[in-house]
Amino acid sequence: MQIYVESLFPTGVMIIDNFIDEHECDEILTYIRGLDMHQKDDTVPVNAKSSFDGVTDIVKEVSKHTAVDDFYDRTTFALNEYANVIGQPELKLSNSWSHIQYEGSYVVDHTHPNSKVSGVLYLNTSKESNNLIFKNPNPYCKIDAPVNGTEFNFTINEIPVGNGRLVMFPSWLEHGSNYNINKTQGRTMISFNSLVK
Numbered sequence: 001m002q003i004y005v006e007s008l009f010p011t012g013v014m015i016i017d018n019f020i021d022e023h024e025c026d027e028i029l030t031y032i033r034g035l036d037m038h039q040k041d042d043t044v045p046v047n048a049k050s051s052f053d054g055v056t057d058i059v060k061e062v063s064k065h066t067a068v069d070d071f072y073d074r075t076t077f078a079l080n081e082y083a084n085v086i087g088q089p090e091l092k093l094s095n096s097w098s099h100i101q102y103e104g105s106y107v108v109d110h111t112h113p114n115s116k117v118s119g120v121l122y123l124n125t126s127k128e129s130n131n132l133i134f135k136n137p138n139p140y141c142k143i144d145a146p147v148n149g150t151e152f153n154f155t156i157n158e159i160p161v162g163n164g165r166l167v168m169f170p171s172w173l174e175h176g177s178n179y180n181i182n183k184t185q186g187r188t189m190i191s192f193n194s195l196v197k
């Protein structure tokens with residue numbers, strides 16, 4: 001007798017550690033902190049600001065205005081490494097923005113409309129930083145109360161964050177902080193969306 005379990009419909013999330021090194025991280029942080037177009041963002045309604053409505057292509061701006069001049073190309077390359085894994089055609093960045101969270105903020109659960117793949121690069125985190133929390137897109141996982149937790153009944157899944165870590169995911173996959181309150185002062189990220197090239 002042979003017994004085995006197949007995982008039939010997994011959702012791929014790509015994590016790239018050290019996407020930028022410590023020095024590059026500092027360069028980009030300094031640039032972002034100097035931008036004056038960060039505004040209130042409905043996705044992070046309290047104690048946070050974002051360039052979402054101001055600089056709509058922060059990845060390109062970082063390439064232009066910092067020593068990390070290959071940042072746009074590097075990000076596009078990583079995006080397409082992931083696109084290949086999930087069977088998407090060649091993608092291009094469509095918009096990107098920076099966001100800064102202060103203590104007491106939280107990220108409302110959301111998806112990224114009008115985008116194929118989204119990503120978030122962590123620039124300033126701490127040991128206290130909340131994980132990035134994804135919701136299980138399979139509604140049936142919630143129907144029967146499980147007696148023990150397995151990968152087949154998780155309603156959420158968490159990705160720890162860290163400086164220089166890039167996380168890419170399908171734009172339809174709901175995510176947020178699950179109402180966990182941010183304890184990192186100046187938690188800073190760059191996020192991006194993409195479309196078919």
Ligand SMILES: [Fe+2]
Pocket residue numbers: 110111112175191
């Ligand atoms: Fe997001």
